Amino acid sequence: MKPNDLSTSSFIGWTCKLLAILIIVSLVVDCSSKKDVYYCPMHPHYTSDRPGNCPICNMDLVKKEDTSEHKDHSNASNSLQAAESISNEDHSSHLSETSSEKNSRELILSFEKQQSIGIKTELVSKRNLVKKISAYSSVAYDPELYSALSEYKEAVRSSEFLSPEIIRNLQLRLRQLGLSLDQIRIWTSGARDPSELILGGKSGRAHIYSQIYESDFTTVKVGLPIKFKTDVYPEKEFIGKIKSIDVILDKNNRTLRLRSEVSDPSQLLKPQMFGDTVIQVSLPNVLSVPTSAILDTGKQKIAYVQTAPDKFQAVSVQTGKNIEPWVEVLSGVQENQRVVTESTFLIDSEAKIRFGSDSHAH
Incomplete structure (x- = not known):
């Protein structure tokens, strides 16, 4: 081989190596x-x-x-979401605490504030109460009942000639007019004269008819004592008892009729003489509060319970019989709790200022 050929071959070799190195560097x-x-x-x-x-x-x-960049971004996003979640949990916890505090609705009033608005309280307790019911009344004049009794008496005397169904129908009519089976027996046995119902009292008694509202129906019972007074004898009271209560309600004025007998030995009372009857009903062990403790909002009845010397809370209550100056409490408060009895409207106004118009929501 010639020296020139060797030189050329060496040059080409070095060139290839350099090119390879450049390619590798370029790739790197x-x-x-x-x-x-x-x-x-x-x-x-x-x-x-x-x-x-x-x-x-x-x-x-x-x-x-770039996937790696996306991954980093995703991790950052996840971290942000986690941070937001923790923040939301803290916020929710705060809201829950705030909501719990709000729902408690405990109104805090200093002793000075209580004195300034005149707050007084009283215990919720069981009391022996007496309910008085006044009823518009008149001395009986009842030709309809007189006729029904007379027909029934005659039918009983002639029962052997009449079918049992006729007698049952006449008895049903007397029941509709308000007489009990025991009274029917007394009136038709000869112990009482039906003419008393149209001619006035005999044998030292008079018959009194009274009207009571249906709301008092569950309170008034047969046998309760009554007192009848009339303007004709303003200084005199006629004492007696309720004998029967009609079974049919007057749809026009929503009242029931009571039939009573009072003592009238001098036969002073005359048929259709007007007066007033007072019925006294004893109600033992009634869970009650003063009527001034109950605030009627129109949607519900509430009372303010004293939960601590300086704390008050509105509670929804259900009431029963109104027995002035007391009212029966069926639910909402318990025995021995204290309720606000004076300045109820003022403490309610204070609660609305503190908690807003929804201060009665429970």
């Missing part, structure tokens, strides 16, 4: 540098290393996000 640099990739949203298979337009649809190419 290429790999180490981050290249952007752009793709078409409509044709994802088309990619480019620079921004431009898709040759297929001419749509702008979109830069493809």
Whole structure:
């Protein structure tokens, strides 16, 4: 081989080695540098290393996000969400505490404030009460009942000639007019004369008819004592008892009729003489509060319970019989609790200022 040939071969070898090194360096640099990739949203298979337009649809190419960057971003997003979750939990906890505090609705009033608005309280307790019911009344004049009794008496005398159904129908009529079976027996046995119902009292007694409202029906019972007074004898009281209560309600004025007998030995009372009847009903062991303790909002009845010397809370209550100056309490408060009995409206106004118009929500 000639020296020139050797020199040429050596040069080519070095050139190839240099080219290889350059290629490797280029590849290393290429790999180490981050290249952007752009793709078409409509044709994802088309990619480019620079921004431009898709040759297929001419749509702008979109830069493809690096997965590692996305992962970092995702981690950051997750961390942010976790932080927000913790913040939300703290906020929810705060709201829960605030809501719990709000729902308690305990109104705090200093002793000076209580004195300034005149707050007084009283115990919820069981009391022996007496309910008085006043009823418009008149001395009996009842030709309808007189006729019904007369027909029934005659039917009983002639029972052997009449069917049992006729007698039962006549008895049913007397029941509809308000007589009990025991009274029917007394009136038709000869112990009483039905003419007393149209001619006035005999044998030292008079019959009194009274009207009571249906709300008092569950309170008034047969056998309760009554007192009858009339303006004709203003200084005199006629004492007696309730004998029967009608079974049919007057639909026009929502009242029931009571039939009573009072003592009238001088036969002073005359048929259709007007007056007033007072009925006294004893009600033992009634859980009650003063009527001034109950505030009727229209939607519910509330009372303010003293939960501590300087704390008050509105509670919803259900009431029963109104027995002035007391009212029966069916639910909402318990025995030995203390309720506000004076300045109820003022403490309610204070609660509305503190808690808003929904201060009665429980």
